[in-house]
Amino acid sequence: MTKILETHTMIRLAVCIVIGAAIWLVPAPENVDQAGWHVLAVFVATLVSFLIKPLTMGPMVLLAIVFLSATGTLRFADALYGFGDTVVWLVVAAFLIAGSVAKTGLGRRIALAMVAKLGHTTLGLGYSAAVAELILAPFVPSNTARGGGVMAPIMNSLAHALDSKPDDNPERAGSYLMLVGAHSNLVTAAMFLTGMAGNVLVSRAAKDIFEVDFGWGTWLLGSIVPGLVTLAVLPYFLHRLVKPTMRDGRAAQQKAETELKSMGKLSQHELIMATVFALLLILWVSSPLHGLGTGVVALIGVSILILTGVQPWSETTGNSGAWDTLIWLGGLVSMAKALKDKGVIDWFANSVQVYVTGFDAVMVAVLLAVIYFYSMYAFSMLTGHIAAMAGAFFTIAIAAGSPPLLMIALFAYFSDLCGCTTNYSSGPVCIYYGLGYVKASHWYQTGFLVSLLHLGIWLSIGMGWWKILGWW
């Protein structure tokens, strides 16, 4: 008989269980439902599991809601609540669309075309990567699908074309291209509500706690100025930092042109995909006119892809990323709703109120946002970070009287920008780092300097822009 569980898995599971049990056994504070307190214990244990990863997020969240149901802490129907949630299905639909973007080759074609147009120098290639990310971001709402699935393989093959390999001259171009790819992915993730799967959790928390609709259009309105400035500066900033030794990108440009040619004309499926893209963008942007929600629109896109055979049904049901996300995001939504319904969030807000009164309300928001940003060092997943911190910090901001829209904006964008800090913060970051061009220590140093760039831009230009918008 072999061991059923690896020792390190068992130890990590035990850590989660001990932490959960410790909270569980503490009596619930006044005004907090005992069941609510128990949900909090399981929720914290689940968040700890995101950090130390005995298993991935999906199975841990499933275990959490099964445990909550089996102990009668939550009614089974309430534990399943999130699986019928509208934002959860927006993300599921996004994953389904991402599957077709990758499969039809349209995403790769767009990226190659950008490189062919802009790739004269490594700096040009850096900018072309940033622009490709920007163009793909509104359409490919999973930053992992976009950065890891579409862009990273292209960046890797570009480095190879420039005779720069992980073990042979990575500093020639490869390390620069990987860093540009990863960091611009996080910026575009921040710019769109649909730029990263977990962003909806911020939007949802904004709705739940501030009762503010921070939807697709509002999100972009706030990010457009500081986001474009960041994307304009970032490739140059990294170029100065990393100093790739090769400056001529014509080989890569050639390679992209050759690959583009070998792709031939737009296939019928790419054409349909492009049409669906256009339709989705039009419907998302025109939402105030027709009133269709973001999720319905995304599912209309999925329906068209299925009807036209671009996405056979077997690929829809076989898109395991979509169902993984349904489970962990759905389960988190169920737990977050229970925490709110059972008074835990209100209790937390009341508890911290005494600590933040007296500070300037705007200052509190900025301070909380910076703490939030650097707390990412302790998290292994952008979404886990959001789930753990955003709601709690929002309640502190409420207590301090911080301007809701300023607070939401800071947290919305910092939720993704903070991924610059480490090499394990998000799927595409892990992939770019894993390609092996950049040493861990180098990644951390660069990441810290990028974090200063982000704070510099978003706390000055960003806050100035939001002032103009009247958000504070």
Add this chain to the structure above:
Amino acid sequence: MTKILETHTMIRLAVCIVIGAAIWLVPAPENVDQAGWHVLAVFVATLVSFLIKPLTMGPMVLLAIVFLSATGTLRFADALYGFGDTVVWLVVAAFLIAGSVAKTGLGRRIALAMVAKLGHTTLGLGYSAAVAELILAPFVPSNTARGGGVMAPIMNSLAHALDSKPDDNPERAGSYLMLVGAHSNLVTAAMFLTGMAGNVLVSRAAKDIFEVDFGWGTWLLGSIVPGLVTLAVLPYFLHRLVKPTMRDGRAAQQKAETELKSMGKLSQHELIMATVFALLLILWVSSPLHGLGTGVVALIGVSILILTGVQPWSETTGNSGAWDTLIWLGGLVSMAKALKDKGVIDWFANSVQVYVTGFDAVMVAVLLAVIYFYSMYAFSMLTGHIAAMAGAFFTIAIAAGSPPLLMIALFAYFSDLCGCTTNYSSGPVCIYYGLGYVKASHWYQTGFLVSLLHLGIWLSIGMGWWKILGWW
């Protein structure tokens, strides 16, 4: 440019759309919400699509709920309601468990052991197939996974071992074995609430319309006597009908023994699977003691399989059958709930009341059940048949004053038994037929005689047993 949709797909879609539009345009009857009437139109169009299959059930249901949301007929959250439904997640959990049963080889081992013990003659093999089905049925809650995934491949290899092939001596043993496999699968599907994925729809309709809990235990209580009698008679009945020319099954028995030996001892994963089986059965049966719902119990089983590595998370999220079912069953549940909430079901019940008054209440139930049974000829899917007819017929029975438990029992069991009529009624039937041993005309003739056997047993012994139970 190739055609995006095949002509026959377009025609079939057009038929569904025309039928739906025709109903949509009729003004809603008095006391029926206009939106409810529109849901009915889309629901009927969806059911028509199950019959004529422009696409499979999953995409058609998805299109239906997207259409209902996009037109504002249903709120998006209401259209997604079924995806968080507890019975829907029971079925999803069942599919996940079925995946592990097949993968660990435990299901195959059980079937082989039965053949090795009972397979002296083709008649013995027939009985061994029926017993294997009976043993697997409570554990493998998808009749397609059980019949199509586990049993059919074994039956096929058994026929081969007996020198009976589709194009070479099928009458020697193959045609008999296929018919026994298919028809006993339908009987065991009928015997357990978890015997077939769609059975929960009957249980749900019983709850919605009669307010009767017809759960796992009650379902089995009603089926145990007539079900065992049917399984005891069926292999012999078919043997007399089909008259396989080979009577000695020792070769097959030998083959099963060899295969069993080559499987070696129970693997660790099989052992865990068997333990989970036992635990599920104990928890399902003891539900009145601890109060855990069927779905929670099933998810506890899934959690154990995931935790112990029997079912890696990638296989959970990669189980496309589970997610296909989530979508079509979830969407049907959303629509069925809307029909009820918006007064359509009540209107239907009131409308038919005038036609059934005057008849004997028990007679009405039996008559409805027989009509229900043979209406299966017009359906290509057991579940579609249930979804279309059970609720409506229940409302007629209410109007006629039929005993609820009698009516529910007749419909619960006939919902699966009626699959005997055609060679396209259910997944495993399609698979057994598709193996090619039995001609279509032969399948129909045999199926009709089996239907008479079923009606004979279940309307006499069955109704007698239910009388003893006090169900009417």
